[in-house]
Amino acid sequence: MTGLLGKRRKLPLALAVILPVFLAWVCAASTAWAAVVLDASYPYSLGGKEGGPVYGGSTLPLYLHLQSYDVPRRQPVSVTVTLPAGFRALPGTGWQPGPGGRQVTTHWVLPAHFGQNFDLLYLEAPRGETDGIRTIQVDVDGGTWREHKTLSVPYRHDGGGAAAERGSAPAQGRSGRNFSWYIQSVTLPVDSTGARDDRKAERVLYLRDMAFEGLRNRVLGDGATSWSAVYNHPAAYVSLQLRNPQRDVRLLRFKAELVDRRTGRVVPGLTTAAKINENEEYGWNAPADEKNATTAMISLNGSKDQTVVLPLYVDYFHVLEGDYVFRVTVWGNGQEKATEVPLRIEQKNSLGLLAVGIACGCFLFVLGFLPKLKQCIFHVGARGAITIALFAAVAFGGITVPTTVAGELLHAMLGPFAGFVTGLLSGVFQYLLLVSLVLLYRRPGVPGLLYLMKFFLGGLLFGNFTPLGLLSCCVTITVLEGVFWLTGFYGKREIGRPYMALVATALGLADALLTFLNMEQIMFFYRLYYADWYLALYMLVNGFLYSSVGAWLGYGTGRKLRQITGE
């Protein structure tokens, strides 16, 4: 019993001794089993082409990777890189240079259990040294342990093309060590493979019309439009030709912006892929400070010539048509290169469709206005109706017949500029007749009846019953009735000269609008093209000038005719 008791007393004692020993052994074993693997590579290439020569003047990354296993707790380590003579580490990357600049040091913390630490340290090779093998030493000091790696690097004083490249490099990059890579050219638009379509005009960006995007998606059953999907789809691709005579390997940042040609300010138009309708989401390439720009990362892979194809994202709701300066900025590791090329943004607009839509609206208006026209006939009486008919006959004989017969001949001789000659009839004479008629019969519907008569006469006698003719007639009736109503012409007691000058100006402006709408309809229905300047000139001369002059002459004629009728 005593022996048993004695054994029982010894057991806790034994445990008290064995357990700490066991624990100490476990700790020691775990520390002993902990491992650190150091991996270093220079020159490191993102493209996997490692171990090549280092050329004088080039900036190449030293890749450091420290992998730790079974580390019981977080552990600070210091990493020291000893450079060969003449080599220099680029500043600003978290590394502190030691005395003499041959050594650079940084401090890492190994996480508990398992961890990986890695970094790229950019080293600039010296120029003009003799070719040979250089040695880079990497030391990792963990307090109780050390890791060491030696890298042998073949050095060559020149890349073979660098000297030649210096002759063609941009002036701002030649001096000193700033010259390493530069933007040779910018090409756009290209496709996603960088190929250019010769059928497309260079430096012209055609954008799709997003006006019906919401409707399109709803009709197709896709529900509400996913604007993030729309914005994430590149509007075009830009090809960047980079020259890299020093064969640098590095990561660069790219930024493309639209710049106003006059003010030089960055204007809205380009955006990042990550933009959504809430305008808050940021993707991998869209830091928060980048507005109105498309950004991306570029990897210089060490080739002397490198073509990079980058997507351009457009902010469809803010971009405007026009001529811009397309500014491309590429920067990284203290170097920044920018280049600018002209760019024209053209959006497929719906002006023709809009004009046809307005014309259809005017057609409906005239349909609704027909009872008023009939009422107008009763108001002006038989005499007024016959006067309108005879004025329409004069308009047909004096405008439609000559412009149909002689107009074709003029069109053949003068081409699109024939309109400026025939416009004397369709502008001056037409408005002379109109204003003199409405001075005789100041009632809503009189201009409408005149134009309706003219249209029917053209249809009955020349077979000009076309949808375009009908729509143009309806637009004219609507706009002119609107102008007379808005200027208060029908209700005015006395029509004096200053007031008539105002009405003539208003009629000129209205006819400029009519000219624009009719030309847009012609371009839409007949698929014809007219230059913007031609349209503007046509609106100014045929629309505003001829019509205003005609209206003013009509005022004089109308007053005399009123004297004749004794009213």
Added chain:
Amino acid sequence: MSMRQLWEGNDSAPWIRHVTGETKLLVLLSYSVWTLAIDNPETLFYLFAGTLGLHLVARTSRSKWYVLAILLLLGLWGSMFSQALFYTQTPRTPVLVLIRPDMPVLGRLTEGLFVYREGILYGAVQGLRSAGMLSLGLLVCWTSDPRQLLQALLRWRLPAQIAFMLVTAIRFLPVLAAEAGEVLLVLQLRSGSRRGRRAVLRHLPYVIQPLLTRCLRRAQTLALSVTSRGFFLARGQRKQAPLPRSERILCLACLAVTGGVVVSKILYVLSEQGFYWGAFRQIYDGAKLYL
């Protein structure tokens, strides 16, 4: 052949003169819609050739063929001319420089004016639209009495008062032309110089006022006559004979084809915008190939 004879429709084949105004107007309107909807150059050409074929069948006189040919050629040339200058699609090849982009004022305003080779061809193709409409319009005009077409408009519920105004305008067109000639002659005779006696353009601006004065006087006389007979307020319409069966079939066919062309074209354009439905694939194919 005088201008008046040229525009009278009594020398064409009897069958086309007997076709009612409604049918002619409906065919004309349908044809206009087809030409506006169609983009395919071959189809446009066949449509245009069809109108010439109709002129042949209608036995259009030789003098009218001359007029038609001149108007068509001038129209086509005009279209080619304008599009050669303003063609904006790519590729385009400038064959002639009219205004250099670096020319002061005009160059900056127009950014250069060139004659583009592709534009000439494009203008010819697009000119087929207006050429076809002109050709068919003239056929209708040359083979119909204006009263026949007016009758058609009345059937389509054109108010009688507007119809009356139209008849008045048509009736007095030759009279007004003669009066304008008389005024012009008087102005020429009153001219103090020899050159003035021959000039027409110089006196034209002065023709307007006397002509309009005569219009007013004539309107007063006519109004008295019309009102005294109570003609102007007449509202009743005589019952019209129904369309012949063959014409009814033709009109229905025209409407059906027009509807088909318009719907197919709209569906095809919508498919280009992303509104694509698989069930209409054959319509898309047809529209792409022929429209």
